[in-house]
Amino acid sequence: MxxxxxxxxxxxxxxxxxxxxxxxxxxxxxxxxxxxxxxxxxxxxxxxxxxxxxxxxxxxxxxxxxxRKMISPWVWEVRSAIGDALFTADVPKETNWYIAHRILMPAFSTLNVHNMFDDMVDIVSQMVLKWERFGAERKVDPAVDFSALTLDAISLCAMSYRLNSFYMEGMHPFVQAMSDYLAESGRRANRLGIVTTLMRGTAAQYEENQRIMMSYVDAILEDRKANPIEKKDILSMMLEGKDKETGEGLSEDGIKRNAGVSKPYSHYQD
Structure with a gap:
């Protein structure tokens, strides 16, 4: 029963x-x-x-x-920027998920995550120092700073790339674009399609936010190619790793999608 x-x-x-x-x-x-x-x-x-x-x-x-993994309406909207990345792939239909999964799983072993601890502390220290220097009279927006904390930590831990959000006035352009993009993705998932079609200004900004986000991903990849490092971070695994079952590596587009996917997904989970 x-x-x-x-x-x-x-x-x-x-x-x-x-x-x-x-x-x-x-x-x-x-x-x-x-x-x-x-x-x-x-x-x-x-x-x-x-x-x-x-x-x-x-x-x-x-x-x-x-x-099995299902794609929620919100994730379908996010796919407009990152396609069949790890968190957005339609499994089992999109097989790129399996290749990326097998290549990147070792990056999240207990030892590797433990090795990210110092980078996490680095970013947390930047945020706390910013608050300390502002003093008791200056108001801070925890939502903005914790968003920056999340994305800066992911960027440094996963790709050894510093966004330096706490050393600039206002939100980092990448953080702002991603916040707006995710918010609109959520609204689209709960909005009638015909309404979204009529909101041309909103649609234009949505596309612009995608462009800003992916331009930063491109910049990070080009910087790594021009300046290789010895550290075996997640970006190194994406660039150099081979799937043990198929012998295949990630394509250029696959690397870009998975380099960007951890940021929106983590931000959304917060």
Missing amino acids: TTPIPSPPTVPFLGYAASIDKEVPLNSFNLLAKQYGEIYELNMFGRKLIIISSQNLVNEVSDEKRF
Whole structure:
């Protein structure tokens, strides 16, 4: 005997979408978890979503023999910039995922992640020093600084490249473009397609943010090619690594997509 998955009441056509906090969606999901338990179902524009809210269920759905990776509406929007990268690939249809996965998995071993610790501390120290020098009278925006912290740390740990966000006024152009791009991707995922089509100014800015993001990825790759380093970071693995099963390496486009994918994904998870 099965137990139906609980679901909150919805409104016609919109489902439960209109009730989700647009600024901090997590607040709405946490409230629903308290009301309906560790698993519940939402209707969003006619699409059914199953939400899980416990470590035990996360462990269960991580069993690759019983469950497979799905592409959420938000991720489909993000694909406009990074295509079939690790977190956005449509598995098993897009086989580039398997090659990238096997090449990059060693980069996330316990030892390699431990070796990133000093770089992480480096970036955290920059942020704390900035706050200290501002003094007690100067207000800081934690959301902006923690976004910079995340992206600067990923850039340094994964690609040995310094964005130096804490040494400039305002947000780094890459951080600003990515923040705006991800925000609009999320809005597109929850917006009717015809509405998005009519928003020409928003669409133009969306494309411009993609261009800015990928131009920085291009700059990082060109800098590494012109100035090789001995450190075996994630970028080195992407440039030099070979898949043990196929003998193939990542293509130029594959490297660019996977060099950019960790930034938007990590930023979104924050």
